[in-house]
Amino acid sequence: MARLRLLHVERFARNRGIGDALVRPFIAFARSCGYRRIVLWTHTILEAARRLYARNGFACFATAPHVMFGVPLQGEDRARDPGRGSGLTGPGMISRSCAAPRSPACCAHNRRAAYRRPSCWL
Numbered sequence: 577m578a579r580l581r582l583l584h585v586e587r588f589a590r591n592r593g594i595g596d597a598l599v600r601p602f603i604a605f606a607r608s609c610g611y612r613r614i615v616l617w618t619h620t621i622l623e624a625a626r627r628l629y630a631r632n633g634f635a636c637f638a639t640a641p642h643v644m645f646g647v648p649l650q651g652e653d654r655a656r657d658p659g660r661g662s663g664l665t666g667p668g669m670i671s672r673s674c675a676a677p678r679s680p681a682c683c684a685h686n687r688r689a690a691y692r693r694p695s696c697w698l
Contacts, residue, residue, distance in 0.1 A: 577611060577612070577613045577614070577615060578602075578606040578609070578611040578613070578614045578615075578658070579614070579615050579616065580599075580602060580614060580615070580616040581616075583595065583598060583599065583616075583625070585598075590624065595624075595625075595628040596628065596631070596632065599628065599629075599632045600632065602614075603632065603633075603656075603658050604658075606658040607658040607659055611658055612657065612658075613655055613656075613657060613658075614634070614655060614656050614657075614658050615653065615654065615655045616629065616634060616653075616654050616655075617651055617652070617653055617654075618651070618652050618654065619649050619650060619651055619652060620639065620649075620650040620651075620652050621649065621650070626652070629654050632656070633656040633657075634654035634655060634656045635654060635655065635656065636652050636653070636654050637653055637654065637655055638652070638653040639651065639652050639653070640653075
């Protein structure tokens with residue numbers, strides 16, 4: 577499982593396609609490494625981010641309230657199969673297995689971390 581940990585586009589650079597330009601190569605990288613699932617966490621108040629993720633095939637599979645940042649917020653978990661659209665058939669389920677097995681040698685980070693934990697935190 578690949579995880580998109582942080583994506584931030586500065587306010588002055590928004591609405592120029594930069595988010596898509598960052599997310600699409602990430603999806604291609606996960607596909608080339610053989611990951612069967614990409615997950616991310618966002619917030620329901622981040623409308624532009626939610627539109628970006630939906631446009632790139634990430635489907636929401638869970639929401640939960642939290643107060644991690646000092647105010648009540650609604651977190652949202654999203655996922656997609658890197659081989660095609662969201663590929664989700666139910667809450668968090670992938671509809672097909674990946675054609676290529678995950679290879680620890682597909683990137684330098686995997687060579688260092690793949691055997692220390694079950695998923696590569698990109």
